[in-house]
Structures are given as C-alpha cells and as structure tokens.
Amino acid sequence: MADRxxxxxxxxxxxxxxxxxxxxxxxxxxxxxPGASYVRVEVDEKEFACxxxxxxxxxxxxxxxxxxxxxxxxQAKAAPLAASAEGA
Amino acid sequence: xxxxxxxxLTGGVIEKEDVxxxxxxxxxxxxxxxxxxxxxVPAGADPLGPxxxxxxGVGPLVGTMLPTACRTExxxxxxxxxxxxxxxxxxxxxxxxRYAGVEYLAFxxxxxxxxxxxxxxxxGRLLEAGDLWGLTVWETTDRIRAKLGHEYRVLxxxxxxxxxxxFASIQNDYFASFGRTGLGAVMGSKNLKAVAVRxxxxxxxxxxxxxxxxxxxxxxxxKAEPSFGFMKRYGSMVVADPFDATGALPGRNFxxxxxxxxxxTRGRKIFETRYxxxxxxxxxxxxACAHWSRVREEGPWLGLATRGLEVTFVMEFGAKLELKSIxxxxxxxxxxxxxxxxVVSAAGCVAFLTEAFENGLIxxxxxxxxxxxxxxxxxxxxxLLIANREGIGDLLAEGVLRASxxxxxxERFAMHVKGVEIPVKDPRAKCDTxxxxxxxxxxxxxxLRARSPVEAVxxxxxxxxxxxxxxxxxxxxxxxxxxxxxREIFGDPPGAVDxxxxxxxxxxxxxxxxxxxxxxxxxxxxxLGPDFYARVLRAVTGRQYDEESVLAAAAAVWEMQRxxxxxxxxxxxxxRYPERFYREGLPGKGGSTVPALDSGQVEANVLAYxxxxxxx
Numbered sequence: 001m002a003d004r005x006x007x008x009x010x011x012x013x014x015x016x017x018x019x020x021x022x023x024x025x026x027x028x029x030x031x032x033x034p035g036a037s038y039v040r041v042e043v044d045e046k047e048f049a050c051x052x053x054x055x056x057x058x059x060x061x062x063x064x065x066x067x068x069x070x071x072x073x074x075q076a077k078a079a080p081l082a083a084s085a086e087g088a
Numbered sequence: 089x090x091x092x093x094x095x096x097l098t099g100g101v102i103e104k105e106d107v108x109x110x111x112x113x114x115x116x117x118x119x120x121x122x123x124x125x126x127x128x129v130p131a132g133a134d135p136l137g138p139x140x141x142x143x144x145g146v147g148p149l150v151g152t153m154l155p156t157a158c159r160t161e162x163x164x165x166x167x168x169x170x171x172x173x174x175x176x177x178x179x180x181x182x183x184x185x186r187y188a189g190v191e192y193l194a195f196x197x198x199x200x201x202x203x204x205x206x207x208x209x210x211x212g213r214l215l216e217a218g219d220l221w222g223l224t225v226w227e228t229t230d231r232i233r234a235k236l237g238h239e240y241r242v243l244x245x246x247x248x249x250x251x252x253x254x255f256a257s258i259q260n261d262y263f264a265s266f267g268r269t270g271l272g273a274v275m276g277s278k279n280l281k282a283v284a285v286r287x288x289x290x291x292x293x294x295x296x297x298x299x300x301x302x303x304x305x306x307x308x309x310x311k312a313e314p315s316f317g318f319m320k321r322y323g324s325m326v327v328a329d330p331f332d333a334t335g336a337l338p339g340r341n342f343x344x345x346x347x348x349x350x351x352x353t354r355g356r357k358i359f360e361t362r363y364x365x366x367x368x369x370x371x372x373x374x375x376a377c378a379h380w381s382r383v384r385e386e387g388p389w390l391g392l393a394t395r396g397l398e399v400t401f402v403m404e405f406g407a408k409l410e411l412k413s414i415x416x417x418x419x420x421x422x423x424x425x426x427x428x429x430x431v432v433s434a435a436g437c438v439a440f441l442t443e444a445f446e447n448g449l450i451x452x453x454x455x456x457x458x459x460x461x462x463x464x465x466x467x468x469x470x471x472l473l474i475a476n477r478e479g480i481g482d483l484l485a486e487g488v489l490r491a492s493x494x495x496x497x498x499e500r501f502a503m504h505v506k507g508v509e510i511p512v513k514d515p516r517a518k519c520d521t522x523x524x525x526x527x528x529x530x531x532x533x534x535x536l537r538a539r540s541p542v543e544a545v546x547x548x549x550x551x552x553x554x555x556x557x558x559x560x561x562x563x564x565x566x567x568x569x570x571x572x573x574x575r576e577i578f579g580d581p582p583g584a585v586d587x588x589x590x591x592x593x594x595x596x597x598x599x600x601x602x603x604x605x606x607x608x609x610x611x612x613x614x615x616l617g618p619d620f621y622a623r624v625l626r627a628v629t630g631r632q633y634d635e636e637s638v639l640a641a642a643a644a645v646w647e648m649q650r651x652x653x654x655x656x657x658x659x660x661x662x663x664r665y666p667e668r669f670y671r672e673g674l675p676g677k678g679g680s681t682v683p684a685l686d687s688g689q690v691e692a693n694v695l696a697y698x699x700x701x702x703x704x
Contacts, residue, residue: 015376017369018180022153031290032152033187045179045261046226048368048380048395068153068307070374071367 004061005076007039007054014050014073016043020065027064039065039074090116090148090191092124093212095205097278098138098197102212107192112631115603115638116147118174119645120192121163125172126648128194131655135167135270136252136277144185144193144243144283147605148629151183151291151372154303155310156607158183158371160260166269167277168254168433168487169507169532171653175257175271176536176602177243178370179264184241187287199279204232206240208286217281221250224426225259232284244282245272246428248475252276253485255433255509259425263378263395264370267430269508269531270487294630302624306616307374315610316375320367323377324399324609325356330545331399335676336517337407338510340461341439342503342668345517345676347407354406354414359397363414368395375611381418389415394422403512404435409442410462420468427475432534436509437484438470440491443501450495455480503666506658508532515665516674516682518548519690520555521590527663527690528591528697530649538594540585541567541614552689553696555585568617569593570635588696599642647702663694 021037029036038059042051052073066074090111094103110120121143133139143163150157160182166173185191189210204217220228228244243260249272256272257265266272275281293299310316318326331337332355335345351357363383369376383392396418405417424431444450445459452458456479459466473481483491488509492502503510505526510533515523525538544558557564557578564574564582574582577589600621601608618635625633633641650658665685673681 012366015367015369015373017373017376018371019153019374022372025290026153029290030296031292033288033290035187035288036290043180045263046230047393048366068374071376 005063005078007059007061007063007066008075008077009052009054010073010075011050011052013071014041014052015071016041016045016048016050017070018043019068019070020074023064023068027062028060090120091189091210092192092194093190093207094194094196095212095214096196097199097203097214097280100199100214102214104210111148111191113641114645115600115625115641116191117145117159117603117605118161118163118176118599119603119641121145121161121174122172122645122648122652124192124194125163125165126652128196129165133165135165135170135173136273138196138198138278140165140274140277142195142271142274142278142280146182146185146191147603148191149624150605151186152293152299152628153372154306154606154624156370156373156375156609156612157605158373159602159605159607160185160266161602162258162266162271164271164274165656166271166508166531167252167273168270171506171532171656171658172530172649173269173271173274174531175266175268177258177260177264177266178373178607179241179261180371181241181243181260181285182605183371184287185285186291187289188285189287189289193283195275195278195280198277202279202281204281205283206236206285207283209289220281222247225428226262226426228282229262232282236284237286240284240286242282242284244428245275246426246475248428248485249273249276250281251475251477251485253429253474253477254487254490255430255437257424257428257430259428263425265425265430268432268534268536270430270433272428293628295627298627299624302620302627306620306624309615309620310374310611313611313615315614319375319377319609319611322356322360323379323397325359325397325402326399327545328354328356328399328402331403331513333677334517334546334548335674335680335682336513338403338512338514339407340410341408341443341501342514342666343672343675344407345514345674345682349412353412354402354417359402359414363397365393370607373607375609377609383415383418385415387415389419392418392422394418396421400431400512404431405467408435408439409467411464411467412462413464416464419464420471423468423471423475427472429471429475432511433487433509434471434474436503437474437488437491438467440488440498440501440503441470441480441484444495444498447497447501449498500667503668505533505665506662508534510666511535514674516669516685517676519552519587519685519693520549521587521594524587524591524693525594527665527694528595530646530653536608537598538591539598539608539613540590540594541569541597541617542585550584552686553587553693555587555590557582557584568615568619570618570639588693588700591697592700595646596639596642599645600638603642603645650701660694660698663698665690
C-alpha cells in the first residue's frame with residue numbers, strides 16, 4: 001500500500017454528485033450503497049456546501065472514486081503515507 | 089423486487105405490494121405510474137378529490153452509478169388540464185427511496201388532518217403534520233430534518249399546494265421541482281404535506297461484469313457528446329442566446345421574439361461571468377448542469393444566493409415577463425420554489441393578466457395595483473397572491489384557461505395547449521420537434537417530452553414538415569436508434585428530419601428515459617438510445633429486453649396516456665396552438681417579422697403524427 005497514491009479532497013470543488021460514494025461501495029462491497037462508502041460526501045443543498053470525509057483506515061486507495069470525480073474534488077497525489085483518520 | 093407502498097390516507101393504512109410484473113412490462117418510473125393511474129383512477133374523477141391517486145415512481149436504474157440515474161416521476165390526474173398529469177424531478181429523493189427498499193408510492197383518499205409520510209427500511213408510517221401546514225418548502229424541509237435527522241431526504245409542498253393552486257409544484261432537496269401539471273395541488277388536496285425518506289440499503293445488479301462494461305460505455309458516450317462541455321459550463325442557459333438569435337423567445341406573452349439587449353442583460357455570458365459561482369449536480373450526475381449563483385452587485389439583492397440560472401427561468405421571467413435584471417429573475421424563481429409554484433405556468437398566468445390589463449379587460453381597481461411587463465414589484469406581488477390565493481391571485485391560481493373564461497375577451501391572451509401554459513420558445517420562429525411537441529405531449533403544452541437527439545438549434549426548417557439534419561451521415565450511422573427508424577425519419581441516405589416521425593420517436597425515447605430514471609439533458613439524450621437502455625436493463629435487472637421491446641414498451645406507455653386523455657374527453661381538435669400563432673406575425677431579430685403559422689400545415693403535421701401513433 002505504501003507505494004500507492006494518496007487520496008486528497010478539496011470540498012470547494014465538489015458538485016455534490018456523490019458518484020464517488022457509489023463507485024466506492026460498488027467496488028468494495030458489490031452494491032450501490034452510499035452508506036458503505038469509505039468516502040462520504042455531505043451536501044447542504046440549501047446553501048450549497050459540501051463536506052468530504054475519507055475513512056483512511058478502511059480506504060484501500062483503489063482510487064475508483066477519483067476516476068468518477070468529474071469536478072476534480074477528489075484527486076490522487078503521490079504523497080507519503082499520512083495516517084489521519086479523517087481528512088478534508 | 090419492485091416494491092409499491094399503497095398509502096390509504098383516509099384510513100391511515102399502508103400496504104406493500106410487489107409490482108415487479110408491471111415494471112418488467114412497462115420498464116419502470118413513468119411507465120409503471122401510467123399503468124397504475126389508468127388502473128386506479130376512475131373516469132371523470134375530480135383531480136382534487138379523494139378518488140385521484142398521487143404516484144411517485146423510481147425506475148430500475150435509479151440509485152445505480154449510471155450517469156444521471158436519479159430521477160423520480162410523479163403522476164396523477166392533473167387539476168390544471170383535467171387529463172394525464174406527470175412531472176419528473178432530479179435531486180436525491182428517488183435514489184434514497186430505493187435505498188430504503190421502496191420503488192413506488194401511491195397515495196389514495198385524503199388524510200383527515202395534515203400528514204407526513206416517513207419511509208425507511210422498507211416501511212412507511214404516517215405522522216401528524218399540523219405544525220407544518222402553512223409553511224414554505226424551505227421551512228417544512230428544515231423542520232422535518234431538524235426533527236428526524238439530516239439524513240432524511242424530503243419532498244414537500246408549499247402554501248401553493250395547500251391552497252390548491254392548479255399549477256402547484258412539489259419540491260425535493262429544496263430546489264428540484266416536480267413542476268408541471270399541478271401535482272402539488274393534488275398532494276395538498278390529500279392533506280399530505282411532505283414525504284421524508286431515509287435509506288441505507290444497497291442495490292445490487294444482476295450481471296456485475298456486464299454492468300461494469302456498460303457503466304464505462306455510458307460515461308464515455310455521455311462525456312464524448314459535444315454538448316457535455318457546454319452543458320457543464322452554462323447548464324440549460326446554453327440555448328438562451330440561440331433562442332434570441334433565432335427570434336424564438338416567448339417575449340411579452342409571445343409577442344416579441346428577440347430583444348436587442350438580450351445578451352447584455354440576461355444572456356448566458358453575463359450569467360456566467362457575473363453570477364455563477366460553482367457547479368451543482370443532482371445525485372449521480374457527472375454533468376452538474378445546475379449552478380450555485382450569488383448576487384455581488386450593490387442593490388436590494390446583494391448577497392442573494394440561489395440555484396440557477398435555468399433557461400426556463402430566464403425565458404419565463406426574462407422574456408415572457410420582460411424582467412431585465414437577473415437578480416430579479418432569481419428572486420421570482422425563489423418565490424416559486426419556496427411557495428411551490430410551477431415556474432412556467434406561474435409566469436404564463438402573470439403574463440396573461442398583464443396583457444389583459446394592458447388591453448383594458450381588467451382594471452387597476454379590480455387587481456389592486458397596476459401591471460406592466462418588466463415591473464418586478466407587480467410581478468413578484470402577483471406570484472405571492474397566487475400562492476396564497478389572495479385577491480386577484482385566486483383567479484390566476486386557476487390557470488390561464490379557466491381565468492380567461494371569467495374575463496370575457498381575454499381568451500386570445502391565454503397561451504396554453506390542452507389547458508397547460510406553454511413554455512420558453514415560440515413555434516412561429518421554428519415549428520420543430522421541440523415546439524410541435526407542445527401539441528402532441530400527453531401532459532399538454534410542454535417542451536420536455538419531445539426533444540430531437542439530433543436537434544440543429546440555429547438552423548431554420550427546410551419546409552413545414554422537414555427539419556434540417558444537424559449532423560452528418562457518419563453521426564446518423566453511429567446513432568443509437570433502430571435502422572428502420574433512421575430510414576423512416578432521416579431518409580436513405582440520411583438527408584433531413586421528418587418532423588412527425590421524429591416527434592413520435594423523440595417522445596418514445598424520452599419515455600424510456602423517464603421510465604428507467606435517467607435525465608433528458610442533451611449529453612444523455614443524444615448519446616444513449618434504445619439499444620443501450622435494453623442492454624443496461626438486462627444487466628441491472630436480469631430481465632430480457634432488446635431495442636425493439638423497450639421502444640414497444642415506451643409506445644405502449646404513451647398510448648395508455650393518450651387513452652387516459654381520450655377517456656377524459658380529448659379529441660384531435662385539442663392538438664391546436666393558441667390562435668395568436670395562426671393570426672399574428674412575430675417580431676424577431678433586427679426588425680424582421682416571422683409570419684404566422686399556416687393552420688393547414690400544422691394540421692397536416694398533426695394528422696401525419698396521429699397516423700404514426702394510431703387512432704385518436
């Protein structure tokens with residue numbers, strides 16, 4: 001895992017589509033289930049604001065979420081391992 | 089399994105039913121809703137009485153990670169037209185309803201007191217909602233989420249729905265509207281204020297490997313579609329300037345087709361540079377055609393933040409009602425969203441009354457104030473009066489057809505088809521699939537159920553029955569459409585577009601999309617067709633379809649809608665534009681005037697269309 005790219009999040013770019021959550025849950029649990037995703041996007045539709053949480057303990061850094069992030073809010077960075085439990 | 093929750097509001101009883109068979113036959117979403125409505129609502133039922141049934145349907149692709157697979161369809165007998173009523177909404181309600189283990193909701197009867205339905209873990213429960221009655225959509229949604237939790241998705245009506253405004257909307261995620269045909273009034277008539285859903289279940293697919301291939305294909309096709317970038321950048325505002333350039337605006341209640349200052353005051357560029365702040369997506373949508381916008385200029389609207397601008401907003405308030413200020417347009421749309429009004433019909437009603445006032449058919453004294461196109465104070469005041477059914481608003485809340493019957497001489501200003509106010513674009517400038525569809529739509533005067541996947545927005549008609557081909561032969565070759573239909577619609581070799589045949593196909597294609605639960609935005613509409621939907625339905629549901637069988641199912645759904653309308657008294661004579669379009673020319677770009685429509689030509693197209701559809 002140490003040689004894998006790190007997942008970074010910039011919530012200010014997020015459009016709130018939540019495709020990352022669907023991609024993650026489908027890749028890791030074979031179901032479309034946002035609640036099972038290791039990336040969690042909370043969207044405040046009223047004031048439009050997004051918050052992104054990454055469960056770095058469970059995330060396998062498969063980066064399928066990045067593949068489906070059209071906005072660039074989630075990106076893969078070749079960074080050294082940083083073990084924060086939640087980010088962004 | 090496709091689960092229907094049958095909610096008897098009168099008795100407070102909720103039953104679960106398996107409707108998988110209906111879904112297999114009619115694809116899902118609007119298809120299942122149509123079959124249920126035809127089956128459950130007796131002929132002649134009062135749309136605002138307990139015999140009407142309000143349905144919500146979420147198709148079998150919704151909640152999966154196919155691009156834009158988030159749509160929910162609401163259906164009932166329309167209190168505006170007295171005929172088939174239906175509306176589609178984005179947002180996140182539909183996916184989470186499926187994650188909660190439910191695909192369809194049917195509301196029967198009338199609750200003895202205001203009610204809220206909560207759906208979670210495959211079950212529904214009714215809660216008393218007297219404390220929510222009278223609140224706006226915003227207040228209602230906030231209060232429900234504060235009480236139940238922020239993980240609940242809420243759809244709700246505002247005061248307009250409660251007051252039985254015949255074009256009241258239902259809103260979800262605050263901004264996403266089930267706008268057309270007055271379904272918010274049906275909800276209000278049932279004393280149902282809101283539905284809240286919490287879903288944490290998972291959706292599997294029948295054939296995983298095949299689904300993964302199709303997912304890749306779908307994203308590739310949608311993103312490669314030339315409209316993808318424009319749609320992302322401008323949203324639906326992409327056509328705001330072309331409509332002006334082609335003299336097709338619905339200006340001043342369909343009397344002005346173009347404005348010299350359009351692009352400078354409310355065109356797409358000024359929207360993008362001055363107000364647009366960031367892109368906003370519905371659930372599962374890579375396009376993100378909505379935009380979060382903010383007013384930064386000094387004045388009464390400094391700081392106003394909202395979701396917009398949609399082209400419908402600028403056409404309805406910027407053209408039909410001549411507001412030149414985008415912040416004022418934002419504010420009018422906000423009123424509609426908060427109070428639960430359909431933007432198109434609301435603007436149509438205000439435009440109708442303004443023209444009647446200008447022509448001396450109603451006085452300042454009767455209204456309580458003077459009206460003028462472009463007068464924000466009067467327009468916004470009328471919107472609030474309509475939502476609350478106060479004063480003159482009580483008349484306008486009936487829609488333009490009924491209101492015009494009570495104002496002798498005003499019928500010529502009532503711009504509707506089959507009782508439903510017509511939207512955004514003038515057919516005199518171009519009577520193409522978009523505007524011809526106003527006549528043929530089973531939900532009355534509307535533009536969202538017939539849209540050509542090869543539309544050439546800036547080119548004029550070849551002749552009254554023929555649209556130009558906006559793409560080359562190679563594009564047609566690759567187009568996802570049965571070969572027999574390509575020959576029928578485009579000719580062989582492809583040269584142009586037969587309007588009646590394209591209208592029928594476009595309606596069937598959009599029916600498929602509204603059945604499965606994707607969005608009709610151009611990147612999807614133009615890139616995915618019956619063959620793709622058949623393959624992906626097979627992969628997701630395990631049911632057997634091919635391109636001809638999904639098209640046949642869509643045609644059957646459309647025919648059920650027509651049969652519903654025939655049952656309620658519709659005849660071929662109802663396929664007619666307002667008389668203005670046949671009698672008056674339309675002032676367009678640079679002092680030019682587009683002639684009135686030739687009634688005989690339009691009727692010939694209608695007859696050709698009806699022949700393709702079968703009997704009427």
